[in-house]
Amino acid sequence: MARVELRHINKRYPGVQALDDIDLDIESGEFFTLLGPSGCGKTTLLRTVAGFNRQDSGEVRVAGERIDGMPAYRRNIGLVFQDYAIFPHMTVGDNVAFGLRNRGRPRQEIAERVARALDLVRLGAHAARLPHQLSGGQQQRVGLARAVVIEPQILLMDEPLSNLDAKLRIELRDDIRDLQRSLGITTIYVTHDQEEALVISDRICVMQGGRVHQVGTPWEVYARPATLFVASFVGAMNVIADLRVGAGGALALGLASRLAPVLAGRDCVTLAIRLEDMTVAGTSEDVPSDALALDGAVDKVTFAGREAFYRVQLDDGPQILAHVHRPERRLLERTGARVRLILPLANVHLFDPALGRRIEAVS
Amino acid sequence: MSPRWRPDFWSGVLVVALAVVAVLMVWPLYNIFSASVIDNRSGALTVANFAQILGRPAYQGALINSLIVGVGGMLGATLLGVPLAMLTTRFVIKGRDLLATLAVLALVSPPFIGAYAWIMMLGSNGWMRALLADIGIELPPIYGMFGILLVFSLKFYPFVFLLTASGLGAISPSVEEAAESLGAGPWRRFFKVTLPLVFPAVSSGALLAFVLSIADFGTPSIVGGKVRLLATTAFDLFTAEMGGNPGLASATSVVLIAVSMAVVVLQRWAVRRRDIAGSLIRRPSPQRLGPIISAAAHFVCYAIVVAGSLPSLVVIYTSFRKTSGPVFHPGFSLDSYARILGEVPHVIVNSFAFSTGAVLLIVILGTLIGYILARRETLAAGALDSVLLVPYIVPGVVMGLAFVVTFNVPPLQITGTAAIIILMLFIRRLPYAVRSSAAILKQIKGSIEEAAISLGARPGRAFLKVTLPLMLPGVIAGALMGFITAINELSSSLILYVGRTMTMPVRIYLSVLDGQFGTASALATILLAATGLAVFVVFRISDRKESVFV
Ligand SMILES: Nc1ncnc2c1ncn2[C@@H]1O[C@H](COP(=O)(O)OP(=O)(O)OP(=O)(O)O)[C@@H](O)[C@H]1O
Numbered sequence: 001m002a003r004v005e006l007r008h009i010n011k012r013y014p015g016v017q018a019l020d021d022i023d024l025d026i027e028s029g030e031f032f033t034l035l036g037p038s039g040c041g042k043t044t045l046l047r048t049v050a051g052f053n054r055q056d057s058g059e060v061r062v063a064g065e066r067i068d069g070m071p072a073y074r075r076n077i078g079l080v081f082q083d084y085a086i087f088p089h090m091t092v093g094d095n096v097a098f099g100l101r102n103r104g105r106p107r108q109e110i111a112e113r114v115a116r117a118l119d120l121v122r123l124g125a126h127a128a129r130l131p132h133q134l135s136g137g138q139q140q141r142v143g144l145a146r147a148v149v150i151e152p153q154i155l156l157m158d159e160p161l162s163n164l165d166a167k168l169r170i171e172l173r174d175d176i177r178d179l180q181r182s183l184g185i186t187t188i189y190v191t192h193d194q195e196e197a198l199v200i201s202d203r204i205c206v207m208q209g210g211r212v213h214q215v216g217t218p219w220e221v222y223a224r225p226a227t228l229f230v231a232s233f234v235g236a237m238n239v240i241a242d243l244r245v246g247a248g249g250a251l252a253l254g255l256a257s258r259l260a261p262v263l264a265g266r267d268c269v270t271l272a273i274r275l276e277d278m279t280v281a282g283t284s285e286d287v288p289s290d291a292l293a294l295d296g297a298v299d300k301v302t303f304a305g306r307e308a309f310y311r312v313q314l315d316d317g318p319q320i321l322a323h324v325h326r327p328e329r330r331l332l333e334r335t336g337a338r339v340r341l342i343l344p345l346a347n348v349h350l351f352d353p354a355l356g357r358r359i360e361a362v363s
Numbered sequence: 364m365s366p367r368w369r370p371d372f373w374s375g376v377l378v379v380a381l382a383v384v385a386v387l388m389v390w391p392l393y394n395i396f397s398a399s400v401i402d403n404r405s406g407a408l409t410v411a412n413f414a415q416i417l418g419r420p421a422y423q424g425a426l427i428n429s430l431i432v433g434v435g436g437m438l439g440a441t442l443l444g445v446p447l448a449m450l451t452t453r454f455v456i457k458g459r460d461l462l463a464t465l466a467v468l469a470l471v472s473p474p475f476i477g478a479y480a481w482i483m484m485l486g487s488n489g490w491m492r493a494l495l496a497d498i499g500i501e502l503p504p505i506y507g508m509f510g511i512l513l514v515f516s517l518k519f520y521p522f523v524f525l526l527t528a529s530g531l532g533a534i535s536p537s538v539e540e541a542a543e544s545l546g547a548g549p550w551r552r553f554f555k556v557t558l559p560l561v562f563p564a565v566s567s568g569a570l571l572a573f574v575l576s577i578a579d580f581g582t583p584s585i586v587g588g589k590v591r592l593l594a595t596t597a598f599d600l601f602t603a604e605m606g607g608n609p610g611l612a613s614a615t616s617v618v619l620i621a622v623s624m625a626v627v628v629l630q631r632w633a634v635r636r637r638d639i640a641g642s643l644i645r646r647p648s649p650q651r652l653g654p655i656i657s658a659a660a661h662f663v664c665y666a667i668v669v670a671g672s673l674p675s676l677v678v679i680y681t682s683f684r685k686t687s688g689p690v691f692h693p694g695f696s697l698d699s700y701a702r703i704l705g706e707v708p709h710v711i712v713n714s715f716a717f718s719t720g721a722v723l724l725i726v727i728l729g730t731l732i733g734y735i736l737a738r739r740e741t742l743a744a745g746a747l748d749s750v751l752l753v754p755y756i757v758p759g760v761v762m763g764l765a766f767v768v769t770f771n772v773p774p775l776q777i778t779g780t781a782a783i784i785i786l787m788l789f790i791r792r793l794p795y796a797v798r799s800s801a802a803i804l805k806q807i808k809g810s811i812e813e814a815a816i817s818l819g820a821r822p823g824r825a826f827l828k829v830t831l832p833l834m835l836p837g838v839i840a841g842a843l844m845g846f847i848t849a850i851n852e853l854s855s856s857l858i859l860y861v862g863r864t865m866t867m868p869v870r871i872y873l874s875v876l877d878g879q880f881g882t883a884s885a886l887a888t889i890l891l892a893a894t895g896l897a898v899f900v901v902f903r904i905s906d907r908k909e910s911v912f913v
């Protein structure tokens with residue numbers, strides 16, 4: 001259990017800045033997730049902490065001690081791999097014992113700790129098996145036991161679930177979370193699956209192009225995305241880019257607006273709204289004063305069981321996708337119908353088109 | 364790389380490897396190159412040696428003959444190997460494993476055994492020729508170009524066969540079915556779809572056949588009669604009575620290397636952008652043939668393979684015949700074995716000792732270098748990788764000459780010792796071990812080793828405890844392969860041996876030139892037995908079977 005501080009970490013590969021001034025504090029016992037698209041530098045950052053690649057500049061501190069000059073085998077860090085990396089020529093028990101043997105622990109102690117670790121991941125009965133006799137999910141649980149049995153200061157996991165099928169992924173996701181809670185071990189977890197990140201994390205760090213876009217709780221990241229990138233990467237979002245703002249802050253789109261004060265002085269803004277954050281109403285519907293209304297025609301209806309999606313062609317140009325919870329049959333036959341989308345201002349996200357930064361719409 | 368260079372175990376290995384390669388390969392070859400452009404007497408820079416080779420009819424002839432031998436051996440091997448591969452992979456042929464095993468045995472047996480076995484069959488006094496004459500078929504004795512091409516075709520077809528067979532096995536049947544459903548008949552399908560897809564495999568087998576054909580020294584000097592080749596010319600020029608002509612011998616060697624290199628480049632160019640990695644969902648399943656066609660197909664397959672194995676059988680049979688000196692008598696005996704044990708026991712001991720010594724060195728350094736090439740991407744490792752391609756194209760004769768020129772003067776005066784032969788075997792076969800261990804390592808995920816390190820194992824311990832055990836079957840197979848080629852090596856040993864350090868292949872070669880077929884056969888049988896045993900072990904421990912050998 002330890003606090004992790006990453007200070008101004010930079011790493012350049014030929015032609016790409018893999019890490020661009022990463023500065024993060026991870027609290028003791030926290031489940032901290034690095035989330036971002038492929039190639040954004042998550043693995044690079046994780047391997048820098050683990051000691052498998054060296055940053056060009058910057059510091060890594062664990063529990064206040066600087067570790068970035070230390071070789072990987074001396075850092076007390078547990079690692080869980082995407083491809084399990086189980087030693088195929090050793091039994092499950094030997095795999096888990098490997099780290100303890102490297103530390104020269106007495107036999108008796110090793111046996112006890114291995115047994116306890118295997119019980120923790122519900123593999124107590126499989127200690128004598130060889131890895132190829134286990135399923136993928138079981139192999140990854142061995143990987144987990146092997147990493148935690150050495151009682152590492154921190155635990156690092158690089159997409160540990162991405163080789164598993166959907167059902168196992170959910171099962172093991174919960175196992176990992178429970179194990180982390182019960183051991184209270186500081187964990188840095190890498191994924192590009194935003195839903196997984198939201199479910200499992202205490203805090204999420206959203207990255208792109210080697211840079212940190214936002215660090216926050218799952219709720220903050222989802223409900224108050226700090227940048228346009230976060231908004232569109234986490235969850236599904238309608239984005240209306242480069243909307244013209246008229247004199248005095250009037251929007252070029254929709255009807256009445258209380259946004260004028262925030263928008264005054266700008267000539268352009270990017271607006272985003274989640275699919276489920278608006279209501280689909282008839283064109284005669286009254287518009288509340290704290291909402292924006294957009295009129296258009298239903299272009300396409302997609303039915304997916306417990307939910308449906310409307311694609312609405314707005315009169316003013318772009319298309320918007322709206323989510324309808326528990327759709328009724330009559331609502332599914334409305335292709336071509338005129339509708340009014342009502343967007344409560346509290347749910348509308350505004351971004352500076354040039355910088356991609358959030359503009360607080362309503363205080 | 365990290366900005367701060369921290370020397371570790373692996374950088375030490377890299378330094379040692381670079382030093383070994385520099386001393387045992389770069390330096391000797393540099394000496395050959397420089398000797399080729401320096402006048403023997405005056406020491407001045409000259410192109411006269413090359414002018415002679417390209418200008419004088421005798422040397423011109425050797426160059427042209429070498430090209431004919433290369434192309435002929437390659438075509439012969441391809442014409443035998445490709446049909447065999449097609450038939451055995453696409454149709455139900457009984458005893459496919461037996462065919463493959465026999466092909467491998469033919470492949471690993473030394474080529475000069477083939478040469479003199481064919482002389483015993485089709486030479487001036489050959490029994491097969493006599494038999495055929497009895498039934499009215501008069502054949503000329505096989506000495507000359509025909510004999511060389513016959514031996515090479517039957518010797519090198521397994522390369523083409525094994526590579527093509529594995530290439531064909533990697534083509535998804537769906538691709539061919541797609542071609543068929545689009546209206547391509549069997550021939551069109553073969554030429555438009557199948558052949559282009561296996562072309563890389565066929566051509567790398569053919570390339571091997573070419574390079575080995577022009578590099579081989581024993582076969583042309585035993586069965587070639589008056590046909591002069593670059594390899595035999597270089598040898599004669601160097602060992603001639605009157606002190607030889609090192610400049611011209613070196614220039615001949617350089618031409619030989621240049622030809623090999625040109626062909627390698629040509630093949631690379633021909634298969635450029637053809638590295639077709641298909642994802643195999645369905646394996647092709649062999650089809651049944653009608654009874655008549657099936658009988659014909661079986662006949663073709665077995666005829667090729669039996670012809671390829673015939674020399675070994677003849678040699679083994681001959682070794683047990685009654686002899687007195689060069690004359691055979693009716694009946695069987697162990698005379699030949701008694702003679703070799705009485706006269707040249709040290710030759711047998713030498714062969715095993717030198718090969719084992721070389722293999723130990725090869726395994727240790729080859730495994731470590733293989734690791735560096737597979738896991739470390741540095742400039743030095745890249746350089747090492749390209750330098751290690753060199754032995755593939757430098758014939759044994761040339762390497763032998765280079766060693767003599769380099770190591771007969773201080774500071775490293777080791778000519779006439781066992782060490783020079785061991786080091787020669789070592790450097791010639793090192794690249795194969797490096798390649799095979801790098802290939803195995805590419806199959807072992809790097810994350811496994813990182814897992815070990817993250818659990819507190821130092822890099823050396825992680826390698827020993829985790830990586831090495833996983834590599835071991837491949838390393839052992841590679842070691843046995845190295846042993847097989849080392850114990851059968853003739854051309855470079857022939858240049859480097861002295862009486863004390865004579866090896867079995869050298870003794871066999873000299874006996875054959877003397878007409879002592881009995882003792883030659885007994886020694887050759889020992890070689891074949893050792894080789895066969897090694898092949899058997901490789902088959903047992905390796906799941907890739909035949910493909911290990913090419
Ligand atoms: N060894 C390397 N040499 C050169 N470039 C590299 C190397 N490793 C990573 N990169 C580059 O650095 C960037 C970040 O890579 P990284 O592996 O950290 O991404 P990632 O976020 O883990 O992606 P993924 O989700 O696909 O695993 C990428 O552009 C990648 O191409």
Ligand SMILES: [Mg+2]
Binds near residue numbers: 042043044158
């Ligand atoms: Mg990654």
